[in-house]
Amino acid sequence: xxxxxxxAPSPTGYPxxxxxxxxxxNWLFARHHNGKFILRxxxxxxxxxxxxxxxxxxxxxxxLNMDWDEGPYYQSQRLSLYxxxxxxxxxxxxxxxCYCSPERLEAVRREQMRQxxxxxxxxxxxNLTQSERVEMEARGIKPVVRLKVPHSGETTFEDLIRGxxxxxxxxxxxxxxLKSDGYPTYHLANVVxxxxxxxxxxxxxxxxxxxxxxxxxxxxxxxxxxxxxxxxPMILGPDKSKLSKRHGATAINEYREQGYLPDAMINFLxxxxxxxxxxxxxxxxxxxxxxxxxxxxxxxxxxxxxxxLEWMNGVYLRKLGIEExxxxxxxxxxxxxxxxxxxxxxxxxxNQIMPLVQERAKTLAEIPxxxxxxFLDDLSYNAHMLVGKGMDAAMAASIIxxxxxxxxxxxxxxxxxxxxxxxxxxxNLNLNTGKLFSLLRTAVTGRTATPxxxxxxxxxxxxxxxxxxxxxxxxxxxxx
Ligand code: GLU
Numbered sequence: 001x002x003x004x005x006x007x008a009p010s011p012t013g014y015p016x017x018x019x020x021x022x023x024x025x026n027w028l029f030a031r032h033h034n035g036k037f038i039l040r041x042x043x044x045x046x047x048x049x050x051x052x053x054x055x056x057x058x059x060x061x062x063x064l065n066m067d068w069d070e071g072p073y074y075q076s077q078r079l080s081l082y083x084x085x086x087x088x089x090x091x092x093x094x095x096x097x098c099y100c101s102p103e104r105l106e107a108v109r110r111e112q113m114r115q116x117x118x119x120x121x122x123x124x125x126x127n128l129t130q131s132e133r134v135e136m137e138a139r140g141i142k143p144v145v146r147l148k149v150p151h152s153g154e155t156t157f158e159d160l161i162r163g164x165x166x167x168x169x170x171x172x173x174x175x176x177x178l179k180s181d182g183y184p185t186y187h188l189a190n191v192v193x194x195x196x197x198x199x200x201x202x203x204x205x206x207x208x209x210x211x212x213x214x215x216x217x218x219x220x221x222x223x224x225x226x227x228x229x230x231x232x233p234m235i236l237g238p239d240k241s242k243l244s245k246r247h248g249a250t251a252i253n254e255y256r257e258q259g260y261l262p263d264a265m266i267n268f269l270x271x272x273x274x275x276x277x278x279x280x281x282x283x284x285x286x287x288x289x290x291x292x293x294x295x296x297x298x299x300x301x302x303x304x305x306x307x308x309l310e311w312m313n314g315v316y317l318r319k320l321g322i323e324e325x326x327x328x329x330x331x332x333x334x335x336x337x338x339x340x341x342x343x344x345x346x347x348x349x350x351n352q353i354m355p356l357v358q359e360r361a362k363t364l365a366e367i368p369x370x371x372x373x374x375f376l377d378d379l380s381y382n383a384h385m386l387v388g389k390g391m392d393a394a395m396a397a398s399i400i401x402x403x404x405x406x407x408x409x410x411x412x413x414x415x416x417x418x419x420x421x422x423x424x425x426x427x428n429l430n431l432n433t434g435k436l437f438s439l440l441r442t443a444v445t446g447r448t449a450t451p452x453x454x455x456x457x458x459x460x461x462x463x464x465x466x467x468x469x470x471x472x473x474x475x476x477x478x479x480x
Contacts, residue, residue, distance in 0.1 A: 003035025004200050007061075007068070008190065010042045011053035014251040015060050017243065017304065018205060018235050021269045025232055026203050027066045028270065028292040038197060039071035042190065044183045046076075060252045064262045065285075073197070075189045082184035085192050085222065086145040086177050094221035095177060097143035098125040099136040120173035121146065145178040147218060155213035160201070160230035160294045167213040175214055187211060191218045194227055203230045203294075230294050233273045236301040248306040259332055259364025260309070264316035268309050273302040282315060314362040326354045329367045336368035341375040349374075352459045356451035370451070374460065379446035379468065383475040386442050388435055393479035399439055400476060402429065404469045413462045415454035422454070443472035 007023040009015070030037035039061075041054055054072070061068065089095035098121075109119045126148060128136070136143070149172045156166040177188040184192070190211075194202060209231045219226040237247030255265060263285060270288050271281065274297050283291070320328065333345055357370045373379055387396045406425055410417070426436040441453050444465050450456060457465050
């Protein structure tokens with residue numbers, strides 16, 4: 001048997017972590033078993049369709065390198081298949097047309113609520129005679145089609161993650177299969193397609209678990225073999241409630257815009273509900289494929305931890321070769337450096353800078369702000385930043401004056417030489433190196449925390465550094 005799984009998003013919103021985690025588990029399962037991963041768009045709820053949602057979904061899958069083998073199939077282009085199946089169910093006595101108006105259904109529901117009963121269709125149309133049906137049709141009423149759900153007995157299935165799950169049939173109610181406009185409901189279209197597409201395993205979010213007995217009843221009525229089911233644990237926020245924006249989770253394309261790497265995302269998302277053992281956190285894509293199994297998917301909710309995601313992304317960023325790192329960083333620099341910086345950026349210059357930040361950034365989007373002073377003509381910072389601890393403005397000014405004179409005389413402008421020269425200078429001045437270095441750091445970068453000072457100065461070059469030290473001297477004079 002070839003494993004065939006599907007990811008079946010509805011285009012009712014932009015993809016979030018939960019959608020992508022579902023796609024990912026299907027994809028890993030397919031790749032692990034050398035099976036097929038199918039993309040199917042469940043777009044039969046026309047009223048809830050969000051423009052661009054599917055394109056964004058496919059973009060996200062491509063970005064994460066989750067390639068699909070078939071599809072996208074669109075359910076909206078397969079309506080006749082569902083209609084034929086609904087008719088077949090009516091002919092077999094497993095389904096019936098229902099002419100009840102929304103007003104009547106609403107009244108029934110309200111009455112049930114009043115009597116503290118769970119809402120359920122009261123089967124008014126289940127036993128209409130042929131002539132009653134003809135009459136309804138003659139009045140121009142377009143029916144829905146409902147499944148005849150048995151009143152007694154149970155529907156049971158073996159969930160590959162959660163074990164045996166049983167529902168009492170009398171709690172289910174005669175569900176709608178086909179709407180009056182000829183569109184199928186999720187239940188009918190989902191079953192028909194899983195059957196016609198030879199889906200062997202349905203891996204989907206936990207929230208669909210109560211739909212599964214309905215689906216199984218449809219399979220039984222059609223005399224089709226149901227696929228196997230596995231319901232994936234819910235993703236929770238740290239407070240154990242359902243994951244939402246409030247927990248720092250956002251639409252998947254925002255992670256891309258914030259500079260998360262696809263491989264880090266894949267690693268992180270797989271661990272939202274799956275584990276190799278009780279300690280391994282870092283797994284490459286090929287290792288995830290090799291080890292993925294439903295046996296190690298947890299039954300309980302998986303907690304989303306944004307700090308862990310950032311940490312993991314930092315690890316993946318540091319593992320990149322410097323060329324790849326620079327290549328990944330480039331679009332973020334182009335996008336986020338201040339507009340005054342001339343584009344396109346000088347690649348040779350960027351190449352020099354990137355090794356200095358590779359250890360520091362947790363996301364690609366952090367890089368531009370870590371390095372913007374390399375690109376700016378004028379720094380803007382508060383003059384008080386130049387006055388370090390245990391100093392006053394006059395002292396800072398005199399130190400900077402000496403440093404300026406000395407630096408002017410240097411010919412060899414590389415980081416090693418600068419370091420030994422400036423260390424020597426601080427000894428000569430009988431000045432703590434920290435004081436001198438932090439003053440210079442602020443002067444040449446406008447920041448108090450930066451990449452290593454001497455390498456930074458070497459890349460900036462003598463001209464720029466001297467200009468900035470002079471500007472710092474002028475700033476300090478305004479404080480005295
Ligand atoms: N269209 C459903 C969704 O949006 C698919 C559920 C399923 O996989 O059966 O999640």
